[in-house]
Amino acid sequence: METEHIRQLCAWLAATDIAELDLQGPGVHLHLRREGATVQEMVALPTPTPIAAGSPASPEIVRAGSVGVYRHRHPQRSAPLAAVGTAVQESQALGLLQIGPLLLPVTAPREAVVLEIPEPDGAVVGWGTPLVVLGAS
Known part of the structure; x- marks a missing residue:
C-alpha cells in the first residue's frame, strides 16, 4: 500500500x-x-508470508479477487470445477465467484494439484479470502 x-x-x-x-x-x-x-x-x-510464493514445491493460495459468493461448481453442472486431489492446468477454472448474476472464474495460476478448498460452496467471501490451496503437481 x-x-x-x-x-x-x-x-x-x-x-x-x-x-x-x-x-x-x-x-x-x-x-x-x-x-x-x-x-x-x-x-x-506487511502480512507475514510463511511460505515462499511462486515456488513450485511450496503450496500456493488462490485468493478471492472481489467480494462475492464462492461456488465450487457451475449452477448448470453437478460436478465441481476442481476437487481436492485433482491435477489442474494453468488458467483452468477452480471455482466461480458469483457477484449478483455475474459468474467470474477463479483460475489456477500454474499447473498444480488441489490440496485444499477452505471455503464451502456458497460461502460469502471478501477480497483476499483464501479459496483454493495448490501444491506441486
Whole structure:
C-alpha cells in the first residue's frame, strides 16, 4: 500500500465519525484509530508470508479477487470445477465467484494439484479470502 493512499484514508477517516479502521489484504495490514479530528494511531505492516510464493514445491493460495459468493461448481453442472486431489492446468477454472448474476472464474495460476478448498460452496467471501490451496503437481 502506497503512502499517499494511507494519507488519503487518514483524511477520509478524520472527516467521519468512524473511530477505528482495520484493513487487511494480501501483503498488508493497516490499522487506523481516530480520536477527535485527527488520526492518533497508524500501523501499516506487511502480512507475514510463511511460505515462499511462486515456488513450485511450496503450496500456493488462490485468493478471492472481489467480494462475492464462492461456488465450487457451475449452477448448470453437478460436478465441481476442481476437487481436492485433482491435477489442474494453468488458467483452468477452480471455482466461480458469483457477484449478483455475474459468474467470474477463479483460475489456477500454474499447473498444480488441489490440496485444499477452505471455503464451502456458497460461502460469502471478501477480497483476499483464501479459496483454493495448490501444491506441486
